[in-house]
Amino acid sequence: MAMIAPLPAAARLFVAFPTLMRGHGFSVAPEQTTSFLMAVELLGPRSIEHIRKAAVATLAPHPEQRELFDALFDLHFLGAIAEPGDEDFAPDEEMAVQEDSGSREILVGEEVNETGQAATGAEALSVRALQPLDESETLRRFARALPAALPRRRGYRHRGARRGPSVDLARSLRAAIRHDGEVMSLKKLRRVTRPRPILLMIDVSGSMKQRSDANLALAHAIVQATPRVEVFTFGTRLTRVTRALRRKRREQALAEASGLVADWDGGTRIGDALQAFLAVPRFASYARGAVVVVLSDGLERGDPAALVSAVARLAARAHRLDWLTPLAAEPGYRPETEALRLIAPQLASLGNGASTARICRHILSLGGSTAA
Template sequence: MILPPAIRPLVAFPALLRQNGFAVAPEQTTSFLMATELLGPRSVEHLRRAAVATLAPHPEQRARFDALFDAHFLGALAEPGEEEWAPNEEMSVQEDSGTREILVGEEVNESGRAATDAEALSVRRLRLPDDSDTLRRFGRDLPAALPRRRGYRHGRARRGPTIDLARSLKDAIRHDGEVMSLKRLRRRSRPRPLLLLIDVSGSMKERTDAHLALAHTVVGAAPRAEVFTLGTRLTRLTGALRRRNRQQALSEAAGLVADWDGGTRIGDALGAFLAVPRYASFARGAVVVVLSDGLERGDPAALIAAMHRLAARAHRIDWLSPLAGDPEYRPETQVLRAIRPLIASLADGSSTARACRHILSLGGGKAA
């Protein structure tokens, strides 16, 4: 699609931020365009305010954000009143016409067996798994096995703290106005949302197809479920996975993800997830299941900070790693050791059957 010339600089600015280490989701680009249209804008400062409100730079990155804004829209490399700012070799400022989103790493991890920090954009065809019977039983048992929470709606009950006045009066009318018994109400329980975060980097290549098939079953069976992929960027797959036909759903999902078998920057992807209010709301009170080996090649501090924010919203976080299939496995990476206290369990995700068994064991059908 060819963009109008007036829109190209606006679309190119979020791409420029991503090139320089900012976590910006595609939905934030759309919000930036809508905010710009709403404000006018009458001046460059109006445009800056729209960018800050929708692209949500971290306070510690605000100086770099403003410098990039000035470089892109004003052609300046320094903030008024600040020391001259110039990009270094690792953070190059490049103009983008809006036709591409992010620079691609020169070295591509062709084998997909090692973690890398380079981004490799590609198209992939997902294969149907051989464990269809396991997934069918999992989908049948999942709704009853999810952890539950007290809802806001009330239902009929033999005992409860609230009197059902309408039903009690109807019963009294049938007995000539004599109140024989007081009917009761109790708050109903409802399943907690389930949020799947799937690592699609090169080191998880062997498990990606099975994880996406598992996600398709979860979306079809759970009352409320969301699925995102994490690699060098964030992609929401819930809409594509709502198709009942698994082959069609996986084909559509494969077309949405651009960072198959590439680098591993889970911290940046989680930062983008939490930066979008709509996405962050999916984690509130949810059971979060991360399917990843935890071989992070981005900034460990970014992932640790994002996990702290995610844990503050979620009901619980479970990390399923294919490496945990080894009985002698211990989390040795800096990131996993740092976030281990935030995780309810670090479990075996080396096979679909074991991942399904763990998810089914989370709730016990009790409200919390």
């Protein structure tokens, strides 16, 4: 006799709710219970109201029973202190569901940059929960405009066109057959263009603490908008977070990415991180012909010579290298740190990275680059 697997503990609460409904006169079929579980899994609920909406959609209470349904729901999931139908029916404060704000930080290292106002060479390893940001509309508009705004390069494939340097012999012959073998016109071919890849390098050191969360959210929008993107973070070490940011839901993607990065809010060794990036052939290949965007204040605490060498090699591989720093928010900004002054000649631009809107505007403006 086949053994039936026990019900997972996490699912028992949800399975018990349709049973409670049946006990109060609701008609709930087993298939509806299964649909309820699938809806909860699909939504990945972030609040109790998401579970309520899933229950209404799948368990389908009659409109006349909706008040009783809500009372039973609150009783079951929120631990109400009164019976359904009582006027003082309310959730018990001690039993109410508490949502995690995501503000906890587990410190692994001995030091942490509390203010994020200065660069340091010390390494502080930590696990960090990224804060939710109210920039959804800005990122949504940016993601819609990005594919058409990216610089493009000529591909190897050809496509039929009205004008072009080559003759499409197959199309020309097919057209001639339709005209009894008479060639009325020669069909042309042109090479198609495709968007250039993007390489995004994000500084997560202590001096960039105020921008780290927003920059990762921006990176997620870019990864979702175009397929050829690679994202790395750096502080005192290099971390590839591309795979985590490919998750569709931003909250899940940022949560997974935050678990991969160990050097949050620590020291700044940009040169060493870029040298490590170029030392791995697979990583270095991501920069070839790409639009490279570095989001960093450039407050290097390591050897400036290592940074200059790495930036020169990176710029030689890339289509263009743009460095966006929050320090450039003031009009007429001039780089003050030795590292930024030394690498400035290698950069296509040294721009304003003080806000998500300014970074989005800069990236969208790169579409003026000509295909090569």
